[in-house]
Amino acid sequence: MKKIMLVGKTGCGKTTLTQVLLGLEVAYRKTQAVCYSDYIIDTPGEFAENRRFYSALLASSSDCDIVGLVQDGTAPNSIFPPKFSSMFSKRVIGIVSKAEHENCNLDRSKKFLHWAGVEEVIVTSSINQLGIDKLQNILLS
């Protein structure tokens, strides 16, 4: 199982996504105890919102295999600066959250993530489990 670090602004859905992913993991391996920190690092939004904390993100990323930049599909803006992904020496994927929401704009969200330097984007919703299987497969591969 790979370990992913979720990065994104406060309220973009990182913690909910973590819970949904871990719920699947619990269902997937019923007999095994799941340690939250074994597979997912859920970072405070402030770390991504404030350049002052980038060093903390970088330090945390050394402990993971994949960095997931989470873009709220309903947000009209992005907190990720251009080429943000190049800061990490890890595989960086983009995750659009809240895809089932009526205000979600997928093209806009993907554009933000591409500007941030991400090529691979997974569209998700924690509410209707959209894309959760894809994330799960990435973690299991």
Ligand SMILES: Nc1nc2c(ncn2[C@@H]2O[C@H](COP(=O)(O)OP(=O)(O)O)[C@@H](O)[C@H]2O)c(=O)[nH]1
């Ligand atoms: N519509 C919708 N709302 C979501 C989704 N995921 C999270 N939310 C809501 O977004 C808000 C912030 O979620 P949270 O996981 O705490 O964000 P975090 O600050 O990034 O950890 C909460 O009110 C969640 O219920 C989703 O997939 N769809």
Ligand SMILES: [Mg+2]
């Ligand atoms: Mg949170």
